[in-house]
Amino acid sequence: AGPGQRVGLCLPRGCDLLVALLAILKTGAAYVPVDPHAPAARRGFILEDSGVCLSVSQRALAVELPGTALCLDDPFTRAQLDAVVPGELPKVPVDAPAYLIYTSGSTGTPKGVVVTHRNVERLFTAATQDGHFAFDEHDVWSLFHSHAFDFAVWELWGAWLYGGRAVLVPEAVCRQPDAFLDLLAEQGVTVLNQTPSAFYALQSQAVRREVPLSVRTVVFGGEALEPSRLQPWRERYPSAELVNMYGITETTVHVSFHRLSDEDLQSPASRIGRALPDLAVHVLDDAGQPVPLGVVGELVVEGDGVAQGYWQRPELTAERFVAIDGQRRYRSGDLGRYHADGSLEYRGRGDDQVKLRGYRIEPGEIAAKLAALPQLVDAAVTVEGQGEGAWLMGYAVAAPNAEPDPQALRDALRAVLPDYMLPRQIQLLPALPLTANGKLDRKALPKPQTEDRDEGALESASEQRLAELWRQLLGGERPGRHAHFFARGGHSLLVVRLAEAIRVEFAVAVPLKSLFEQPRLAEQAALLDALAAPQSAPEQADETWESFEL
Structure with a gap:
């Protein structure tokens, strides 16, 4: 591997993952993170679409990966690597791609975002300016997120670039807030990065158990924050600063900074503060013109954090990455507004894209996968509920003479989509309702049905209480x-x-x-x-x- 190439990185959490990531960057190549727990079809698509020259993986995973794989748990491979004589490393240009990370796509396939070394390096410079963060070599960071989620870029390089220590959190611990709380205490973690959904569960344990922590900074990202839910943490750990950061993969993890005050915790509004020093956030209307103060518009980001674009998707890149007055900007599709004090408030999505439990999801991608199942001819996916209780609802039209079972359809989707993208229900319709213009009429879709299945009558008192x-x-x-x-x-x-x-x-x-x-x-x-x-x-x-x- 070398400059201009891409290398797949499909490994479970561990030392090998971090060493391999560093090694790929040192060759001048860009790494393509692939979650080993993603469906085989999704892993295969990402590696084939990105055109990797090889993938770094393990033998058990490599059997399902396309192309050449370097298996780090193979004794022969280990022996070969041990025998390699280090040579002179290439000088990597700052505008060379550092990683190619895939996000959900509305057409049914994920899209790769090309992020450069310059994009990443300036993030950590900007984050410590204007009185924002003061990270140093004494900090201990928890590496909580998958390397296929760009929040992990912030966690890993935040620890290393400031000379701190990074604690890799086992996947089993990530799923157990009580165990994660123990890790934070025992390892003396000082910088904690969380999506709000994960943090709320951790907060419940921390407040109940009253565990002493060394955490001095909590950084929120990945989805909309409800500040009013943080009051129990503030009361239990008053010295820990709480920071809400708005960000997008296409603008290199974080865009804005907002240190939450006691007043913020009394409000349901999701304040995201001001743009980082080397970025600007414009609030524009549908015509691309600035909106008045307090009026909601699309958030458009300008500055050195804007990524190169989408991998091999020139039309989509031209649509979302636009040049205005000679400056590249990214149209986020997010909605927000400016307050009189110059701070921004996040107001959700302006299109069909949503964030559920920290994951960015295009319902159109799920609908495309659903419609591609053999027994179906058409499908749609909507988001029901709000906030933490939001969930996905699927609608499907069966092929002639087909009688698909909704649960079987859901099981089939599990083979091509991660769990967080699975609809809770799938309802069969004779046809999808359309508007006069031939577009999907979402308002005419039937409300989710009360599921009529023979689940059996409750028997014991425990079943009654648990139900x-x-x-x-x-x-x-x-x-x-x-x-x-x-x-x-x-x-x-x-x-x-x-x-x-x-x-x-x-x-x-x-x-x-x-x-x-x-x-x-x-x-x-x-x-x-x-x-x-x-x-x-x-x-x-x-x-x-x-x-x-x-």
Whole structure:
């Protein structure tokens, strides 16, 4: 590998992942992060579309990857690498691509964003200007996010560029707020970066257990923040600063900075502050003209953080990356407005794109995958609910003489889409409603149906009590004893909330792993009956964490 090339990076969390990432950059190539837990079809598309010269991976993963793979757990490969004589490294231009990261695409396929070394380097310079952050070699950063999510760029290089220490959080610990809280305390983490959805679950544990922490800065990103929900943390850890940062993959992780005040925590508004010093955020109307103060418009970002564009997508690049008065700008599709004090407020999306639990999702991509299933001819996907309770609803039109089962369709989607992109329900329609102009008439789509399945009548008192907890978390009708938590729209963050609700209602500390392995209501109720509350103890993660310094 060398300058101008791209190398796939498909490894589980560990030392090999970080060393391989550094090695790829030192060759002058760009790395293409691939989540090893993503469906095989998605992994294959990303590697083929990006045109990688090889992928760095492991033997178990490589069997499903296209092209050449360098397997770091292969003894022969290890021996060859040990025998390599280090040569002179190329001088990498600052405008050379550093990574090519894929985000959801409205056409049914992900799109790659090309981010340069200059884009990344200036981020950390700008973040410490104008009285923003004061990171140094004494900081300890938690590496919580997948390397295929650009929040991880901020976490990793934030630790290394300022000379701090990076603690790699095992995936099992990421799914267990209580275990993650223990890690933060034991490792003395000082800089914590979280999506709001993940943080709310952590906050619940931290406030309940009153664990002393060294965290001095919490940085929020990835989705809209509800500041009023942070009051319990502020009361428990008053010295920790809370910073809300608006950002987009196409503008290199973070765009703005806002240190949350006590007044902010009394308001539901998602204040995102001012642009970083080397960026500007324009609020424009549909004609591309500035809107008056206080009026909502599209957020358009200008400055050195704007990425090169979309990989091999010139038309889309020209549409979203625009030149105005000789300056490149990125049209985010996000909505916001300026306040009189010069700060910005985030007001959601201006198109169909949404963020759920920190993930940026194009419902159109999901609809395209759904419509491509053999038994279907057309499909649409909508977002139901709001905030943390938002979920995806699918509509499908069957092919002639086909009688698809909605749950089977959902299972088929699981092979090509990650779990966070799966619709909670799929409703079959004879045809999709259209407007007079031939476009999808979203307002005419039927409301999600109350699921009419034979889930069985509730029997025991435990089932009755547990069913009420499910109803509060998942919404809809009260479930039956054979109801499936994930088929009803549950996900990993809701499992965490369910475990906490069970602790309060039943006085039982149920292992999260058990809730994943026993997703039916009757199974969980039987588990709760079998657990004696006085002897119950929280699940202990069986993974250890590692820390890395440069």
